[in-house]
Amino acid sequence: xxxxxxxxxxxxxxxxxxxxxxxxxxxxxxxxxxxxxxxxxxxxxxxxxxxxxxxxxxxxxxxxxxxxxxxxxxxxxxxxxxxxxxxxxxxxxxxxxxxxxxxxxxxxxxxxxxxxxxxxxxxxxxxxxxxxxxxxxxxxxxxxxxxxxxxxxxxxxxxxxxxxxxxxxxxxxxxxxxxxxxxxxxxxxxx
Numbered sequence: 627x628x629x630x631x632x633x634x635x636x637x638x639x640x641x642x643x644x645x646x647x648x649x650x651x652x653x654x655x656x657x658x659x660x661x662x663x664x665x666x667x668x669x670x671x672x673x674x675x676x677x678x679x680x681x682x683x684x685x686x687x688x689x690x691x692x693x694x695x696x697x698x699x700x701x702x703x704x705x706x707x708x709x710x711x712x713x714x715x716x717x718x719x720x721x722x723x724x725x726x727x728x729x730x731x732x733x734x735x736x737x738x739x740x741x742x743x744x745x746x747x748x749x750x751x752x753x754x755x756x757x758x759x760x761x762x763x764x765x766x767x768x769x770x771x772x773x774x775x776x777x778x779x780x781x782x783x784x785x786x787x788x789x790x791x792x793x794x795x796x797x798x799x800x801x802x803x804x805x806x807x808x809x810x811x812x813x814x815x816x817x
Contacts, residue, residue, distance in 0.1 A: 637656070638702040638703075639657060639660070639699060639702055639703045639704045639705070640699045640702050641653075642654075642656050642657050642660075643657065643694065643697060643699060643704055646691075646694055647694045647695050654690075654691065654694075657690075657704060658687055661704065661705050661708050662683060662687075664705060664708075664709065665683050665686050665687070665708050665709065665712045666679055666680070666683045667679075668709045668712040668713055668716070669682035669683050669686070669712045669713075669715070669716040669719075671716075672713060672716035672717055672719075672720055673716050673719055673720050673723070678716075678719055678720075678723065679716070681719065682712060682715050682716045682719050683712070685715050685719075686708060686711050686712045686715050689711055689715070690704075690708065690711070692789065693789070718773075718777075721777065721778070722772050722776065722777055752810070755809065755810060756806070756810065759805075759806050759809040759810065760806070762809075763802065763805075766788070766798070767798060767802050769788065770784060770788075770795065770798055770799055770802060771802060771806075773787070774795070774799050775799065775802070775803065775806075781795045781796050781799065
């Protein structure tokens, strides 16, 4: 009888991980197929939203690929590492989602009680322009925006999570803020 982390051919997670870290995408695909369901359910248990859990699951496997040489295998299984990563990624996603909701509420709350429909429309356009400007960023810059601008990550925490230096995060976030300000300024000038 084979264990859940060993196929009928006897290929365990440790071997698949070693092959994947050497660039074998098929081995990584086998790890993915083997563990995607429990990773999804771990994410879903935290975020309680199907789409968000799917996004978290995708992020977990992207992180797995990025950190493949540093993964700790426990009892010939990567599942414990994947589940811990899924939990923390889901918690971060939930915090981001709560911050976005809070930011929307805050932007609406900043409108005076006697705000006109026009004011509300303008506030909605600004939120839309921010979202559009963020969507135009590279995936890494989008992640930095979520962590350091919209989120509560320190540069040090973001650097550790992304596997880059503190200085790299500081510089990218500075450029990111400058770009977003310029995008919003040009939007205001054209309206």
